[in-house]
Amino acid sequence: MRVRSFTTIILFVAAAWAQSGPQQTPANPTSPQYVGSAVCKTCHPDVWASFYKNPHYKSIASGTDRPEQTGCEGCHGPGKAHVEARGGKATIIAFSELAPKSILNNCLNCHAKDVNRAEIRRSEHTQNDVVCTSCHSIHRSVSTKALLAKKQADLCYNCHGPVRAQFNMPSKHRVNEGVMTCTDCHNPHGTPAPTWRMSARPRMVDQALANEEPCLKCHTDKRGPFLFEHAAVRVDGCESCHFPHGSTNARLLKRPVLFTICLECHNGAEGFGRTGSGIPTQSSSHNMADPRYRNCTMCHVRIHGSNADPQFFR
Secondary structure, three states: OHHHHHHHHHHHHHHHHHHHOOOOOOOOOOHHHOOOHHHHHHOOHHHHHHHOOOHHHHHHHHOOOOHHHOHHHHHHOOOHHHHHOOOOHHHOOOHHHOOHHHHHHHHHHHHOOOHHHOOHHHOHHHHOOOOHHHHEOOOOOOOOOOOEOOOHHHHHHHHOHHHHHHOOOOEEOOOOOOOOOHHHOEOOOOOOOOOOOOOOOOOOEOOEOOOEOHHHHOOHHHOOOOOEEOHHHHHHOHHHOEOOOEEOOHHHEOOOOHHHHHOOOOOOOOOOOOOOOOOOOOOOOOOOOOHHHOOHHHOOOOOOEEOOOOOOOO
């Protein structure tokens, strides 16, 4: 009993010492070069005044991150030499002086873990030297959510002028009106290979539910699966018949007259279609000179797919 009591006392004292004794700090050999973000506000009061609204401020607020991942020095590197030299871009990481690849690498030190940036290094933007600071403004952003330098549509229009013109057409998706944004369909940080349109890869089009076109995020009634699928929809995708941004035709259609779209595939050509045996043309009763037969969807109402009729009548 005495031995057991003595052992209990020893364990109790050891536990008390572990709680009250000096705590070990994580090893950080580079910490002498870091001066803390509070020093930066002496020369940069305009940036510091609004930095508390910045998502990056949480690294300071937490108080648990390492110096090289905290506040100003988390992006601009250790500030001791910069302070001692009384400023100057040569003594700090100045993003205005960095090459595009260096800017990307710097940001990905923290942001590489996000799944939606998994394809950023091989995206069209990165390959054309469009990197983080081309669209984002860390200190003077118009939006605290994504730290964008401008309104999202205006940013995209800086490079994509033809798309801006399409959004001013009579039939369009309402991006200019603020109903939707470019990133509802596109991922500017890059996307994996799509599962539609064969080898014609869309431009950084984000996939819905891992393998579907982003159109189905809103147009859920077209999702299916249907008992009778329309191959043009399921294989080639919505862009077989529609322009995604805007069109001079109703319903964003590629052609002003509906039957001319259908005849692009339903023309009787051999070696064409899902089985390579060709897509049959309309029957002899369909006289294309008769206006009654020019609006195909008057009869084939379920043209995107049907669970009741192989001819999409219902």
